[in-house]
Amino acid sequence: MNELREGPMPLGILLSTVRYEERRLLTELERREVPAVRLDPRTMSFAPKDVEGLRGMTVLNREISSQRAALTAESLEAFGARSMNDASATRVCGNKWLTYLRLRQCGIPTPTTLLAPTPEAGLEAIAAIGYPAVIKPLSSSWGNRVSLITDQYAADAVLEHCAALPSAVARTVIVQEAVRPGSPDIRGIVVDGVCLGAITRSSSDWRNNVARGASVEQHPPSEELHRLCVRTAAAVGATIAGVDLVECEDGSYTVLEVNSRVEFQGFERATGVDVAARIVEVCTAGATEVEKPL
C-alpha cells in the first residue's frame, strides 16, 4: 500500500505516524479490499514524477502535523486530487481564530473570542472578557499551551512566556471566554452530514482531552446537540469533523473548536460506533457536497 500504481484509481491515505485511528482505518480498508495507496507528507515534494496518478484521486487526510496536513491538502488539490477533508476545511480547523470567525459568520454559538497578536493586546482582551479567560495558541491540539487565566498575575506570566517564543505565529494567541471551566465537555463526530453520536469527556485537569487522559462516556442522545454538530461541520466546510462543545449554565450548547483530522479512540470505546467504517464508506462512495448553513 505504498506506491502509486496502475489499475483502478486507489484511495489515497495521507499519513506519517500511525495512531489508533489510522490503524483502524488501514485495517478497515484491507477488510473491504479497497485499493489504497499510502502517501507520506514527510517525503512529498510534488516533483513532476510524484504527481502522476494524483489527478482524480480521493485522499483521506490523516496527517498528524497540522502544518503538513494543510500544506499537503492544498498541494493535492492543486494537482487534481480531492482531499478529504478539503484544504479549506483543514486550514480553518487548524487555526482557532479562523474557526471562530467561520462559526461566528455562520451563527454557530461559540464563546466570545478576541485576537491577541501582542501581549498588550492580550491584556486588553483579558480585561474585556474578564476572569476566568482562556489563552490558546492559534494552532495547537491535545490542549497543549492552552491556559486558564484566573487573575492578572497568571495573565502577565502566560503572555510574557508567549512573547518570548521564537516564532511570530506561536506568539499570536486568542483569548476566549471560559465557559464552565473544569466541567465535562462534549465531543460529537460528524461524517458526511450525519452526527454519529456524542461523548462526554471529563478529567481531573480542567482540559478534557482524551490525549491528556480524560475519561469518556456516551452522551445521552440529543437532537439539538446533533443538529448543532452537523451545522458546525458545515460551517467550517468539513465532511469529517470532531466538534467539541460545552453545555452552558442555561442548558444550551456552545462550540469550542472543530477538528478536521479527528481522533476517535475514546468515541468508539464509549459509543461502540464504528467511526472508521463510516469514514471509509464516505471516502469510497463519495461524500455529498458540504453546504454552509444559511
Add this chain to the structure above:
Amino acid sequence: MDTQCVSCTGTLQIPADSYQGEIVSCPGCSAELEIYSTHPLELAIAPEPEEDWGE
C-alpha cells in the same frame, strides 16, 4: 517478529499485523521507535512530537 532495538540493541517483539508508521516502545530501554518499514522490518527512533501535532 523479533527485532533489535536501534537504541539499546536489545530484542523486542513487533506484532505481525503492525503497520509502517506505528510507534512501539522498547521494553528494555523505553525508547519510542517508529516502524520505518515492515518488509523488511526496520525500526528508527520515533520523531519527537512537534508543536503542531494533533487532530
